[in-house]
Amino acid sequence: xxxxxxxxxxxxxxxxxxxFDISYGKVMMWYFLMSDAFTFGAFIISYxxxxxxxxxxVDANQVFNAFPGLHGADLPLAFVSLMTFILIFxxxxxxxxxxxxxxxxxxxxxxxxxxxxxGGAAFLGCQAWEWTHLLTGEHFILSKEGVxxxxxxxxxxxxxxxxxxxxAAVIGALPKASPELLTxxxxxxxxxxxxxxxxxxQLVEEATKLVNAGTVHVGxxxxxxxxxxxxxxxGFHGFHVFSGVVINVIMYLKTKLGxxxxxxxxxxxxxxxxxxxxxxxxxxFVFLCFYLV
Amino acid sequence: xxxxSTVSSPEITLAPKHDNSxxxxxxxxxxxxxxxxxxxxxxxxxMTKQAGWVDKHSALGMFFVxxxxxxxxxxxxxxxxxxxxxxxxxxxxxxxxxxTLALFIWFIAAFLMxxxxxxxxxxxxxxxxxxxxxxxxxxxxxxxxxxx
Numbered sequence: 455x456x457x458x459x460x461x462x463x464x465x466x467x468x469x470x471x472x473x474f475d476i477s478y479g480k481v482m483m484w485y486f487l488m489s490d491a492f493t494f495g496a497f498i499i500s501y502x503x504x505x506x507x508x509x510x511x512v513d514a515n516q517v518f519n520a521f522p523g524l525h526g527a528d529l530p531l532a533f534v535s536l537m538t539f540i541l542i543f544x545x546x547x548x549x550x551x552x553x554x555x556x557x558x559x560x561x562x563x564x565x566x567x568x569x570x571x572x573g574g575a576a577f578l579g580c581q582a583w584e585w586t587h588l589l590t591g592e593h594f595i596l597s598k599e600g601v602x603x604x605x606x607x608x609x610x611x612x613x614x615x616x617x618x619x620x621x622a623a624v625i626g627a628l629p630k631a632s633p634e635l636l637t638x639x640x641x642x643x644x645x646x647x648x649x650x651x652x653x654x655x656q657l658v659e660e661a662t663k664l665v666n667a668g669t670v671h672v673g674x675x676x677x678x679x680x681x682x683x684x685x686x687x688x689g690f691h692g693f694h695v696f697s698g699v700v701i702n703v704i705m706y707l708k709t710k711l712g713x714x715x716x717x718x719x720x721x722x723x724x725x726x727x728x729x730x731x732x733x734x735x736x737x738x739f740v741f742l743c744f745y746l747v
Numbered sequence: 748x749x750x751x752s753t754v755s756s757p758e759i760t761l762a763p764k765h766d767n768s769x770x771x772x773x774x775x776x777x778x779x780x781x782x783x784x785x786x787x788x789x790x791x792x793x794m795t796k797q798a799g800w801v802d803k804h805s806a807l808g809m810f811f812v813x814x815x816x817x818x819x820x821x822x823x824x825x826x827x828x829x830x831x832x833x834x835x836x837x838x839x840x841x842x843x844x845x846x847t848l849a850l851f852i853w854f855i856a857a858f859l860m861x862x863x864x865x866x867x868x869x870x871x872x873x874x875x876x877x878x879x880x881x882x883x884x885x886x887x888x889x890x891x892x893x894x895x
Contacts, residue, residue: 474840481840488847495851499858506862509870515795530795535788542784546777549830553769724832731831735823742819746791747812 483725487732490694494736497690498743501683512614512676514745517607522583534745537580538737544573545734548702552727555720560709563723567706570730574699581692585685594639594672596624602631602672604638609685615676624665624672628658636661643669684744691733691740698733701726776829783822787815 472478505511515530522533547569554562592604593613600623605613628636636657637649643664649657664670705726714720790811793800801808828834833841867873 474837476836476840484840484844488844491848492850495854499854502855503858503862503865506859507865507869509866513796515797519797528797530797531788531792535784538784539781542777542780545826545830546773549773550770553773556769728831731826735826738819738822738826742787742815746787746815 477721479721479725480728483728487728490732491736494687494690494739497683497687498739501687501743504679504683508677510616510676512612512680513616517588517614518584518745520587522580531745533580533584534741537577537584538741540573540577540580541734541737544570544577545731547573548727548730552720552724555714555723558715558720560712560715563709563714563720564706567702567709567723571699571702571706574695574702574730578692578695578699581688581695585688588684592638592642594635594670595619595675596627596672597675600627600630602627602635604635605675607681607684609682610678612676612678612680613673614680615674617674619672619674621665621668625662628661628665629654631658631661633657639670640664687740688744691736694733694736698726698730701729772829776825780822780825783818787818790815 472481474481518534519528519530520533521527521529547566551563551566551570554566588607590606592606594602594604595613595615596602596619602624605611607613633649633654636654637647639661640647640649640657661670665672705723708714708722709720714722790801792798794803794808794811801811803809803812827844833844
């Protein structure tokens, strides 16, 4: 640390000097991150409180077991592990960019900022796939009133209840189901199935066979708060990743244009780095609360 | 920042040319974070129904959940301390961050206990108010035509 000789008549509280021997910009970025930490903390803790208050929730490993490109595979934790490693790796490239900035190495900073941007964009792509998969994936449920329906996983619908559904109850509800629903049920098992010209009775018969054989799974409705919290919190986090990518792109462009060379220091990269690491850190806890425990 | 003084951070004024000693530490911490993540994932996977090796509600399962939480806090310590370089800042600055974050200990404990209490109240109906006695709730019928 450099020793700064302080004159004896220095008035510490007159302003004009940044405390703790670091620039105002860095101090303020840290304190902004603290406020953001409490915001995320409040969201996640309210989610945890709700889960603790309920006798049953959902089994995350039944909900999140898909992997892009591997349709029908049962791979719990696989895709989210990939997302976690992408974000950790992009955090490392960010630190390396900051390090290159300390050495005033413009080309080094550019290289590592590009890798960080790529990592962030890859994470966003993965999150977009995950959301699409959940929002468009249909799952059959039998409501408490005995009505069959097909639900997507949305902020207001949850087809992942863990209550056991009796096969007999499902078969009893099949005659009341719409032809579209019956066709969707049969189609899920047999993609080549053609419902043209078939009457409702024949559809019911076909669906009954599949339910008896256990090939068509009908579940129960779970607490709607699951979707609200999942999409709300991962969305809020994803918004931070997106804004982080935008900030990193601006940092990359400013580096390329020589703004930091002119200034004589790359401290802006450090501040952007603090934000990016915060985003990675929040993901560690989001991943913990939604996928792991 | 004062317009008269130059930038005060030592990292800016005293940067040595092409110092690569920090790079090794960065990759060391990356390796550490990766290993910790893999351990967490292994424990998490063991508790899935697909693997079925450990039941989440058994003693070992609860130990796994606790260990995963502690490992996540360890990851936070390394990301904040090394990647965000808080470890290299002045002690008093570090304290302003760490003591504020200590609020989370109360925050988490209080709300999880609250949630648990809520579940118990719902399950045992212990929080129900007793219905008021009928004489207090509904006044006796008054005969308006009766002579006082």
